Amino acid sequence: MSRVKIVFIDVDGTITEGRDTYLLDLELVSVLRMLAGQGVYVSIVSSNALPVVIGLARYLGFNGPVTGESGSLVYYDKWGLVELAGSPTRHVYVDVLERFKDYVDDTWQNRFRIYEYALKVRKGFDGWMVYRMVADYVESNYRDVRVGYSGYAIHLMPRGVDKGVAVKYVLDRMGINPDEAAGVGDSVMDVEIMKHVGLRVAVGNADEELKKVCNIVLDKPSSKGVLDFARMIIQGAV
Numbered sequence: 001m002s003r004v005k006i007v008f009i010d011v012d013g014t015i016t017e018g019r020d021t022y023l024l025d026l027e028l029v030s031v032l033r034m035l036a037g038q039g040v041y042v043s044i045v046s047s048n049a050l051p052v053v054i055g056l057a058r059y060l061g062f063n064g065p066v067t068g069e070s071g072s073l074v075y076y077d078k079w080g081l082v083e084l085a086g087s088p089t090r091h092v093y094v095d096v097l098e099r100f101k102d103y104v105d106d107t108w109q110n111r112f113r114i115y116e117y118a119l120k121v122r123k124g125f126d127g128w129m130v131y132r133m134v135a136d137y138v139e140s141n142y143r144d145v146r147v148g149y150s151g152y153a154i155h156l157m158p159r160g161v162d163k164g165v166a167v168k169y170v171l172d173r174m175g176i177n178p179d180e181a182a183g184v185g186d187s188v189m190d191v192e193i194m195k196h197v198g199l200r201v202a203v204g205n206a207d208e209e210l211k212k213v214c215n216i217v218l219d220k221p222s223s224k225g226v227l228d229f230a231r232m233i234i235q236g237a238v
């Protein structure tokens, strides 16, 4: 029997078929649903807007609390909506969208966000290059905002909140020991999750910065790697 009581799992690049697609791996979804059926909490922790991830969790049958906006918001049926962020970054989003309009595009999700906003890198530009330009500008002009890059979008995050803050909140409120928790991700934005869990898992194609802080680096990329890990839990191998 596995010691794992909760799996905090990222979405884009982790339960999708790769880091360049939004397509969910349906085989992984069925295995994660089996895990949930065995009483392990499957808890999405994502930078997506909260309505997106609440919908995902509900229709996929994942039974744990849901984190959106890079840790700014947590939702669980029993708790309702929990706001962990202080102040919105909307004013910075409006400024950056105008100032870097040749390099970034708006995203429809921003109309459904409360604290943390996202920008898509325009086709033809290197995501990390644009991220560094935006981060340099924002972090020298706005003390209360941090900038992150998931590989899918640039995120303008309220200082003081991140995915790790949300994970710690959930563990504390549910009374679960970090040694009984796993975190699984693909990008640097998942690094903070790993500060609060015993099983720190990076998919095979994860950012090097994430792999460095993990104690399990899966052989296979994205969802194929997570499939192996989910089966290890079911078999009681971790």
Ligand SMILES: O=C(O)COP(=O)(O)O
Pocket (backbone or CB within 6 Å): 010, 011, 012, 013, 045, 046, 047, 048, 150, 151, 152, 153, 154, 187, 189
């Ligand atoms: O929304 C993004 O940019 C990526 O989302 P993720 O946190 O689920 O990887």
Ligand SMILES: [Mg+2]
Pocket (backbone or CB within 6 Å): 010, 011, 012, 013, 014, 150, 185, 186, 187
């Ligand atoms: Mg991701």
